[in-house]
Amino acid sequence: MHRYTLRSSVQVPLPKMDTLSLDLDAALARRTSLRSKQHTVKAAAPLRHIWVVTGPAGCGKSSVAAYLAQALDLPYIEGDDYHPPENVKKMSNGIPLTDEDRWGWLDTLRQKASEELEAGAMGCVVTCSALKRRYRDFIRQVGQAEVGIVVRFVYLRADVELLIQRVKARKNHFMKDDMVRSQFVALEEPDSSEPDVVSVDVSGSLQEVQKDALREIKARMSD
Numbered sequence: 001m002h003r004y005t006l007r008s009s010v011q012v013p014l015p016k017m018d019t020l021s022l023d024l025d026a027a028l029a030r031r032t033s034l035r036s037k038q039h040t041v042k043a044a045a046p047l048r049h050i051w052v053v054t055g056p057a058g059c060g061k062s063s064v065a066a067y068l069a070q071a072l073d074l075p076y077i078e079g080d081d082y083h084p085p086e087n088v089k090k091m092s093n094g095i096p097l098t099d100e101d102r103w104g105w106l107d108t109l110r111q112k113a114s115e116e117l118e119a120g121a122m123g124c125v126v127t128c129s130a131l132k133r134r135y136r137d138f139i140r141q142v143g144q145a146e147v148g149i150v151v152r153f154v155y156l157r158a159d160v161e162l163l164i165q166r167v168k169a170r171k172n173h174f175m176k177d178d179m180v181r182s183q184f185v186a187l188e189e190p191d192s193s194e195p196d197v198v199s200v201d202v203s204g205s206l207q208e209v210q211k212d213a214l215r216e217i218k219a220r221m222s223d
């Protein structure tokens with residue numbers, strides 16, 4: 001083994017020449033492969049996000065999603081517009097939806113989001129209560145099916161009493177405050193096992209919530 005003396009006292013073993021040239025070859029090969037990977041990443045199409053704004057009735061999905069869509073210049077899909085009339089009738093009559101009532105609607109929202117991207121949009125913003133983990137998993141499948149499409153959720157977090165107050169104050173909407181508790185019964189709050197969910201506290205003013213949600217999204221645009 002050759003030895004190279006560094007600052008008189010520290011001895012660093014130097015590899016034999018044949019090992020050194022092998023190492024150099026390997027390093028050059030690695031650098032070439034890294035460069036071509038960097039090139040591939042640069043050339044690849046940018047990620048397109050489906051931002052799904054979620055949470056129970058009254059948490060601010062429509063108010064926040066409309067703002068996000070405008071700020072990001074993306075098409076906006078209002079989930080409530082795609083409930084079949086039977087669902088709206090049920091909710092208007094104070095009857096909570098079941099899983100069976102929701103599957104077809106969730107599928108429609110998935111399709112609408114895909115259609116926007118197929119039509120060339122750089123992403124889209126969708127409102128959908130997505131109360132349960134299995135509903136979110138169902139929506140996630142859009143992103144798993146196609147390279148370059150990423151589904152992310154913005155969960156608007158609030159406590160039940162606050163939302164009862166906000167829904168009570170809201171006029172001209174089929175969903176009344178007596179339905180809010182049932183939304184929390186169905187709710188399966190996302191936790192750290194769903195890293196694609198950004199949780200935003202909505203107890204502040206609407207402007208604060210909108211800004212917080214936009215900041216969180218911008219921080220994840222390139223993920």
Ligand SMILES: Nc1ncnc2c1ncn2[C@@H]1O[C@H](COP(=O)(O)OP(=O)(O)OP(=O)(O)O)[C@@H](O)[C@H]1O
Nearest residue numbers: 057058059060061062063166170175204205206209
């Ligand atoms: N941060 C906030 N502070 C005060 N009021 C708010 C806030 N966010 C939303 N609101 C008000 O609360 C009500 C519910 O908001 P919004 O309709 O956007 O919620 P939503 O989640 O879309 O409801 P739903 O699911 O029932 O359609 C509206 O009257 C809205 O103006």
Ligand SMILES: O=C(O)[C@H](O)[C@@H](O)[C@H](O)[C@H](O)CO
Nearest residue numbers: 056057058080097129130175
């Ligand atoms: O899954 C559900 O039970 C529904 O989507 C509701 O969340 C309402 O559509 C919405 O909140 C309107 O008030």
